Amino acid sequence: MLDLDSKWRYFSNMLLVRRFEEELIALYKTGKFSGHFHVCIGQEATAAIAMDLLAQRDHITTTHRNHGHMLARGVSEKIALAEILGREAGMNSGYAGSFHLTAPELGFLSTSGIVGGAISLGVGGAYACKQRGDQSVTMALFGDGALEEGVSFESLNLASLWKLPLVFVCENNDATLWTPSGTLSKEHAVSDLCDLPRLCGIATKSVAGLDLNELNSTFTLAIEHCRSGAGPFFIEVKTARWPGNRTQWPEPVTGRTDLNMALGRQTIPDEDREWFEVNDPVLKIARQLANEPAGDSKLLEIDIAITRRMEVAVEFALSSPYPNARKALDHVFA
Amino acid sequence: MLDLDSKWRYFSNMLLVRRFEEELIALYKTGKFSGHFHVCIGQEATAAIAMDLLAQRDHITTTHRNHGHMLARGVSEKIALAEILGREAGMNSGYAGSFHLTAPELGFLSTSGIVGGAISLGVGGAYACKQRGDQSVTMALFGDGALEEGVSFESLNLASLWKLPLVFVCENNDATLWTPSGTLSKEHAVSDLCDLPRLCGIATKSVAGLDLNELNSTFTLAIEHCRSGAGPFFIEVKTARWPGNRTQWPEPVTGRTDLNMALGRQTIPDEDREWFEVNDPVLKIARQLANEPAGDSKLLEIDIAITRRMEVAVEFALSSPYPNARKALDHVFA
C-alpha cells in the first residue's frame, strides 16, 4: 500500500500532467501551434507510477501519447511545452514536436509515432539491458491499437524466446485513432489483450488505470520480475476513454478539471457525470486525499502552485524564439 | 472414409510428386539447373487431398515449397519441370523458376518465396471470394516458419474480423530453413501452432500429414465451413521432417524411394528406418494398397508408368530451348 506522502507526490504529478494537457488544448485552440497532437487525460496515474518506479539506468520507449510519461519522469513542463510549440528552448530544440518528445538523459529512447514503433524498439532496449548484464530493465509503453500491428506479435515472440527484461505496458484507453465516423470499431479478433502475450509464455496482469495502489503493486511486481532475469512481463492498464479523445484532435469537452468537484463544492455537469465520478483518476485520488486532515485545502494549494507553474511554462514557451531556420540542416548525422 | 478408387488416385498423385522431386534433386546434382530450390518429400499427402477437394473456381496461394501443390492440382510434370530448369516451355516461360511456379488457370494466385507472403495474399483471395459472393473459397498453404512473421498474425486477425472464406493450411514440417548449424531451433514462443488462430476466434484442427482419411475429412470440413460463410478455418498439418531437408539445398540422403520396401521385398536401411517405416506417407499408403487384391503388382505398374512419365518429362524439359534472352524485357506490365 502506498503511504500518504507517496500519494501526495503522485497526486501532484498527475495534476501537473492534467493541467499541462488542458493548457495545451487551450493553446491549440488559440492557434499557438499547429499540427496533430494527442493528450493523455485519463491516463495520468499510469504515468505517475510507472515513471517513478523505474531506476535511473532503466530505459523507456513511448508513443505519440507521451506527454504524461515525460513530465512524470521529471522533464520540466517548460521545455516540454516549448518543444510542442516548436521553440528553440524546447527539450529537443524544436525537431521533435508533440509526437517525439524524448529525454535520453532520463532513460528515454526514441519516441515513435509509428504504431508498433515503441513496443518493438523496447525489445531492443531490453536486449541492450540483457547484454550489459547490469540488471537494468526497459519499459515499452504503447496503446491497445499497437497490438493490431504484426511487429508487436513479433516483439512478444522475441522478448519471450530471449527472456528479455522488458516490461510491456499496454495502455488500453479504449481508443484507436481512426474510429470510423466517430464510433468505436472492433479491431482485435483477440478479445482479452493479455491473451496474446500469455500465449507467448509471458507473465501478464491486467490492472485498472484508476487505482494507484493496484498500479503500484503491479508495476513493482513486473519490474522486479524483469530485474530478476525471469523474462518479460506484460501489463495491460485499462482506462476509460476520456470523452475529449474523440477524433484526431482532442476536444476540450469536459472543460478545465475543477478539483472542487472532488470536494463536493461544485456540482458535476450531467453530461460528464460518468467521467468525473467514475473514470477520472485525478479526481479519484483527490477524493481520497480530501479525507486526510486539511486535505482539501492542501489539494487546492497544490493546484494553485501547479497552475502557477503552468502559467510560467506558457510564458516561457511563448516567449522562447523559434529555432534559426538554418538549424534544419544540423543533426542529420551525429 | 475414402473409397478404394480415391486411394489409388491419391497414391498415383503422391507418387508422381515423389518421383518428380527425386528427379529434380538428381538433375540438380548433375548440374542441369542452378539456384536454390526446395522439395516437398514427406508432404505429398497434403498436396493430394487439398488440391483435389477444392473446386475449379477456388483460389490457392503457396510458397517456395510449391511443387507438390502444382502437380496435385493437375499441372503437367513436363511444363513444371521445364519451368524449374528455366526453359521456354516452362509453365511460366522461365520467369518463375522453382520458387514461383503458378497456374492461374487452375486457381493459383502468385506463389511467394517471401515467408509470410502466401498466407497474407491468401487473405486477399478470400476477400475477393467474399466480395463476389459466389461461395468460392481460398486456400493459403504456408510453412510453420511463416507464423514467425508479424504479417501472419495480422492475416489471422483480419480474416477473423472479416469472416473471410479462407482455409489456412500450415504445413508444419518441423523445418525452418535457417536452422543454426543444422540443428533445430525453437522459434515460436507459442508451442501449439493452433493456439494463435484459436485465440483470434478461428476454427482450428491439427491433423497428421500421413493419414489420407484424416486429411480428407479435415479438409472437407474446413472447406465446407468456409463455403458456408462461417469464416476462416485453420488446419495444421503435421509431417515429420524428411531427413534430406536439412539445409538450404535438399540432399538425396534417403535415395530413390523403393516401393518394394512397402511390399516387404526390400529391407529398409537402418539409418532410414524411422523415415520409411513411420513417416513416409507414400510408403504408408502403398502398404495399405498392397493389401488389396493384386495390390502389389498394381503399385509397381503405377510406379513404372509414372517413372516413364518422368523420363518423358525430363527429356521434354532438357530438350526445350532456353527462352530468347530478350524476352527478359517482356511482361513488366500487362
Next chain:
Amino acid sequence: MTIQKMSYAEAVLTALNDSMIADDSVSLIGRPFSLGPTRVLAKKLKEKFPTRVCEPPTSEAANAAVGAGAAMAGARPFVDLGTGAFSFLAFSQIVNEAAVCNYMSGGKLRAPVVYHVNHGVRGAGAPQHSHDMHAYVWNTPGLQVILPATPNDAYGLVRSALTNPNPTFIMSHFKQATMMGDVELGVSIPFGKADVKRTGTDVTIIAVSLMVHAALEAAEQLATRGISAEVVDVRSLSPLDEDTLLQSIEKTGRVIVVDESPLHGGVSSGIAGVLADRGFKYLKAPIRRVGRPNTPVPASGPMEEYLVPGPQHILEAVASIL
C-alpha cells in the same frame, strides 16, 4: 462532358465513387480519408456501398497484401494506406509481391491493385509523418508510380488506375488536399503521359506533384521579367514519359527539375540523370535540381519551411543558368 469544381480530395473520392458505380469489383480498403472536406464524402461512400468500403485494423502489411491478393483473384481494390510513412510497413507486399506477379508468372497473372497514400511535407508532420514516398517506390519495375498535381489529374488518374491491368502506387501531397479545380467527370487520363502545364521557350521547369504549383508560380513571375518558361508536370514516374521531357528541352535548351524529395537518391536527381544522358545534346547549361536538402523534416515551422523548395528557389536556379 460535365465539368465540376471541387477540391483535390473530393476529386479522389469522386473518382472512387464513379469507378465503384462503373465496376462492381471495385472496393475500398481503408479509413475515410482524413482530408477535411472529404470526411463527409467518405461517409456517404460507406453508406452507399456498405459492403464495399472495408475499414481494416492498423496492420498495413496485411492490408496491402489483401489488396494484392484480391486483385490477383479478380477484384479491384483501392487500398488507402494513410500517411506515406505507414506504407513502409507494407513495402514487401507492394514491392516483393504486387509489382512482380505479372512478370514472375510469365504474364499469366495480373494484380491491378491501387495503393494510395497522402505524403509530403505537410506542416508540423515532424520526421515520421512528412516523407515523400516517390523516390522510395520508383525503382520498382512493374509498379506504376503516379503523382497527380491537380483535382482533374487526380480524378482522371484514379479512374485510369481502376481500369488499368497493373498495380499502381498513387501519392497525393498533403498540401494539395484542399486545392480547388475544375474536374472533367467521366474522363480517364492515361498513365505514362507527362503534361505540359504551361508552354514556354526559354527554359523548361520539370516538376512533380505539389512542386508543379511552385513551378507555375515561378513561371508567372519569370513572364513578368520577359522570360518564357515551360512547365512540364511529370505526373507518372513509372511509366516515365521521357519523350515529352526531352522534347521540351530540345526546344528550350535549359532545364530545372523540381521535386520535394531530398536531393540524394531523390527524384530531381533521378530525372536529371535521364536528361543528362539522353538529352545532353540539347543542353546549353547545367541541369539545376531544386529539391529538399538531405535532412529529415523537423517539427518546428520555420525549420520545416526552410527545407521546402518553393518558387524562390526555382527563380534562383533559373537565374543561375540564363
Next chain:
Amino acid sequence: MTIQKMSYAEAVLTALNDSMIADDSVSLIGRPFSLGPTRVLAKKLKEKFPTRVCEPPTSEAANAAVGAGAAMAGARPFVDLGTGAFSFLAFSQIVNEAAVCNYMSGGKLRAPVVYHVNHGVRGAGAPQHSHDMHAYVWNTPGLQVILPATPNDAYGLVRSALTNPNPTFIMSHFKQATMMGDVELGVSIPFGKADVKRTGTDVTIIAVSLMVHAALEAAEQLATRGISAEVVDVRSLSPLDEDTLLQSIEKTGRVIVVDESPLHGGVSSGIAGVLADRGFKYLKAPIRRVGRPNTPVPASGPMEEYLVPGPQHILEAVASIL
C-alpha cells in the same frame, strides 16, 4: 600492418570478429551467413561469443527494431537481414526509426546500428531474391548507405560502421562473396570517401559495388586500345563524396555511371543527376548510364544474364561518347 588474403565474405566476418574483440557492446543479431566459406567462420564466432551471437526468428521487422532500440540504449548490434528483399519487411524500423532518431531528438539520441544484407542479381534468384537495395534506401537522410566492392573495403567499412555513431545500411553483392583479395587487418575505412580504383585521363567510369569489377575489366580492355579510363568506386552513397566524383570528371570531361539497379529511379540515374548539375561545366559529352533495364529479374539464366550490365555495355557506352 598485417595483410591477409581472404574472401569478401570472410572479410565481413573477420571485421565482425575483430570489432567484437575490440568492443564488448558489439553483437550479432542474425543467422550465420549463407556465404559458402563463412559458414565455418560464423560457427566459430558463435562458439567464441555464445551470448553475443543471437539467432532470431524469421521476423525481420522486430529483428531490425531490436537492432535500432538496442543501439539507442548503448549497444552496437550488427543485424544481418539476409537477402536484400527481406529488408523490405523491416523498412519502417530502418527508415522511420533508426534513420531519424538523432535528428528527431535534436541531436540527443544516437542509434549506431548496422544493418547488413546480401543483395543483387545473384544467378537464379528470380524476382523475389534478386533486388538491388541501394536505390530504395538512398533517399533516407540520416542513414549511411555503404556498398563495399572488395574484401579490403568490406573489412574496413564494417570496422567503421561498428565505431561510427550513426545507423548504417551495408549491402554486399551476392556475387562478391567468394571474391578473394588482400585485407589490411585492423584498418578502418572512413565513410563518405569514394575510392579511385584506377587512375586515367580520357574517361571516368563511376561504379558501385559489383559493377566496380566490370568497370575495371572494361578499363583494362580500353587500355589495350589506348584509352585511359579512370575507375571511381562510390563505396558510400550516403554520405556521398561528390567532390571526388567531380574532380575526376573535371580531369576527363567524360563520364559513364555504372550500377546494377534498374535505370528508372536507380543509382546510375541519381549519380548522373548530381553530375549534370554540379559538373556540367566539365562535360564534353553526354553522361552515359549503364544500368539494368526497367524490369524485374527473371529466373531463367539467359534472360537474367541479358539484364545485367557488364564490361561489354561499358565499352559500348564509352565508344558512344569518345
